[in-house]
């Protein structure tokens with residue numbers, strides 16, 4: 001009897017979880033915000049003073065990295081406005097951590113972004129105008145910018161990664177030494193195996 | 197697995213059942229977390 | 241009197257350390273192969289150099305140290321701590337050669353963070369890191385989660401009593417199966433089983449969420465490795481916020497909670513004893529402390545009103561807390577958001593969750609639910625004794641695979657290690673504060689490092705003081721190996737200099 005009650009309770013709990021998970025998050029009503037931008041904060045400004053910029057229309061510019069993830073008629077992209085985003089494609093010197101913002105944009109706007117930054121590419125430099133959310137109710141509380149305008153300011157390009165001759169030589173030399181030691185080790189190992 | 201390297205189909209079925217059980221444990225934890233969030237949101 | 245170690249002792253230690261280092265070199269074959277497949281030639285070269293260096297050290301040590309002696313307890317502890325240290329120094333080669341690290345110290349910090357499944361990082365411009373290096377970052381956290389000794393045990397050792405001592409030296413003490421090499425294999429069955437299922441599920445979801453098949457696959461495998469090892473590394477600087485998906489978040493929660501389970505619990509459940517999930521001391525203790533810390537954080541956050549509705553509140557509070565409590569370190573908020581948006585109370589709840597940590601003999605760090613449970617049981621027993629008649633015999637038991645009597649030796653060892661952890665947390669926090677950071681932030685970050693969590697509130701950065709980088713690296717090492725081995729290594733070094 002008690003076990004049956006427990007089982008019913010457990011099922012109810014699971015059902016409640018599932019129901020809670022598929023519960024549609026309240027969609028932001030179109031705010032009818034005018035496109036007059038209230039400023040162009042950096043991602044650092046936005047992260048440090050989210051309340052100050054929450055719900056405001058802002059200008060934001062950065063290098064698109066990773067990929068554009070299409071979700072139906074909108075898409076996610078990530079724009080880094082760190083020091084790397086302002087560098088030439090062949091300049092790969094260190095300049096600290098990455099910093100940027102997630103941007104939610106209509107697919108047809110996001111489709112303009114052709115090259116995203118990764119190991120072998122400097123991504124497109126993208127400028128957006130949109131509404132900043134410190135904790136977007138539509139996207140699970142993520143900090144994001146809902147873009148209404150998007151343009152590629154500077155197209156991305158491949159990063160040339162030359163193979164260093166010195167490293168190739170070092171690799172060859174070290175591999176030879178390693179192989180030699182391995183052979184020596186194997187012979188000793190075998191000899192011991194026979195002795196035992 | 198009794199000392200050997202081979203894993204039989206029966207073993208695999210047991211493993212899958214075990215994995216599912218562990219997933220249920222996590223689901224229960226998540227349900228508690230969600231319940232707390234719902235109550236907190238209602239009260240505030 | 242301290243006895244100076246003899247030549248024979250050095251030989252045994254050198255030989256077994258060499259074996260483990262060969263294992264690290266072999267591990268580099270995976271990122272090497274990936275970079276060759278993807279045509280990242282200069283990255284491949286870096287891995288050839290690094291693995292050759294490992295083989296030279298590993299085989300060289302074994303050739304120099306020829307002995308037939310088996311490992312004693314003392315040796316095993318020294319080998320465990322020492323090989324983690326050397327594996328870190330050599331494992332940092334690919335990081336350093338990649339040009340993404342500010343210094344070799346930064347590279348060592350990142351690799352120690354990887355092996356110890358912490359997840360703090362100093363790597364710069366992560367969003368432009370090669371696929372080969374990303375594979376290495378995640379693979380070493382995956383290997384470190386099982387224990388690099390376990391890795392070596394599986395492939396390179398035959399089961400000797402010494403092998404079991406090594407295994408214990410790495411902070412694991414459960415025999416899943418009578419033989420230690422079989423135990424290591426059982427650990428791999430669980431880990432690889434989860435890798436196959438979890439990696440595929442995440443890859444499929446990534447694809448559905450708009451990633452290309454190749455990126456979805458790689459990210460699936462890497463995020464799996466970061467989650468399962470309770471490591472917290474992710475291939476993008478946005479960590480798991482990259483995916484913007486409730487479903488993806490839930491699957492990662494399932495993986496890192498499973499990763500934080502005791503391997504002996506996994507093995508019991510996978511052998512058909514599913515009741516153990518409800519009765520086990522560690523799962524119960526974890527459920528209770530997680531719920532309590534989630535409750536505190538949720539109340540704090542809802543009072544601040546940052547997250548507009550229940551689902552958002554759940555997604556943020558539960559995710560960061562579960563990630564912190566399992567000592568994973570995945571995060572769907574910006575590091576600084578802990579300070580700027582979450583505020584002191586929610587940060588404190590997260591710090592407590594990280595300090596407690598998850599299960600013993602798992603991939604997780606922290607004080608561990610087992611000790612919290614045993615200490616609580618001991619406390620309850622004392623209260624029961626106080627309110628019972630003097631003649632009554634109070635026997636408090638806890639359940640971990642079988643019923644265990646909570647007696648003084650058990651309580652004493654649980655308390656000793658707990659005090660050691662608390663001391664470490666305190667010391668690391670003080671060093672952070674001495675470096676000029678706000679105390680709460682220094683405590684948060686220090687506990688995160690020492691409990692091998694990896695959540696950051698912004699203290700860890702390439703520009704932070706060198707002292708703090710060194711202290712965090714040591715704290716990660718101490719915390720992961722649960723003190724004993726590292727102290728044995730220190731004792732060994734001391735005895736070499738001062739012993740007679």
Ligand SMILES: [Zn+2]
Pocket residue numbers: 104133136137138139144145146
């Ligand atoms: Zn949004």
